[in-house]
Amino acid sequence: MRFLDLAKNRYTTKNYNPDRKIPAEKIEELKEILQLSPSSINSQSWKFLFVSDENKKRELADASYWNAQRINEASHLVVFTAIDDIAKFERQIKENLPEGAVNYYNKFLKPKEEAEIKSWLQHQVYLSLGFFLSACASMEIDSTPMEGIQNEEYDRILQLDSYKTLFSVAIGYRNPEDRNQPSLNPKLRLPLEQVIQSI
Template sequence: MDTVTLAKRRYTTKAYDASRKIPQETIDALLEQLRHSPSSVNSQPWHFIVAQSDEGKARLAKATEAFAYNTSKILNASHVIVFATRTDMTEAHLEAVLAQEGADGRFRDEPGRVMQDQTRRSYVNLHRFDQKDLQHWMEKQTYLALGTALLGAVAHGLDATPIEGFDAKALDAELGLREQGFTSVVLLSLGYRSQEDFNAGLSKSRLPTEDVFTFL
């Protein structure tokens, strides 16, 4: 199926069928696609927590006390992914990414490895010291991963709901994320829509082509 058809089919699910679970091979394929998400200079400043048990989803749902309309979207979904972003671009992370690139054969020679390391560090330092938006920059990379997951979900025949309506501080505390150097940014519920999902029957609406594109 072409990607335009997938984009038109995808919508934000409002209610899930709690009795239906995503097959393991499907969730494994989606997570592998998520792992290969793009990021600026391959910085990969993220970590993903996957709640698949009732107990795990209940822990995430604690963070929706002030956003009760999202609670059922977490509890009734088959799986929920927490998209977490690093709170700092640490030396250990930079070294780990570089080492993995080397192991995966990204460098033809030692000068290529050095150039990649210097280029990535220059961008990190640009956002850390000059633009002073390192956290925001890393969060933008995490949202690239969210886009990858949303398109992947519909390609696998799954319904999905991106959720920003939750208490990040409470969720970070529940999962001990800040102690690990991360903070939660957005959630993604995955599963199969309920017959009670009113949004499933509504037509998709986007502004017309002439309003959203300028051709030079």
């Protein structure tokens, strides 16, 4: 299928089929795809947690406001976290990245305020989100990206150390009666000429 067709058919799933789970081999493929996500200077300032344990998923659902039902129904919940320990990040890039990338960080980012550095680290994780949603669509896996969660509760439940939760994505297979799917509820987008400009 052409990517344009995938984009037209992909949507934020509201209701999942709780009886249909994503096969293990597809989950492993998604993990590898996330590992290959792009980031500035190949910084890889992230950790991704795949949650399939129903008890843990329920705990996280309880910390997810109006998103609880879709998390409980979904096959998996993927939690996207950003590194929150700058010293740890600096050790990581020194050990794993070429000198040029480390020099870029040292010259242009390290002199900034801590909050600005952490913001830059978090922006890299958002790059991986688009990559992940597209991968899911290409594999006919439905998805629901969610910022409507209690981030600090996620951190506590998952016992995160040096990382902070940014958002999560429920993945699975839609309930055929989900009213949000494009065949039942056409996508609403601003006109192309309003959002795209050719120069």
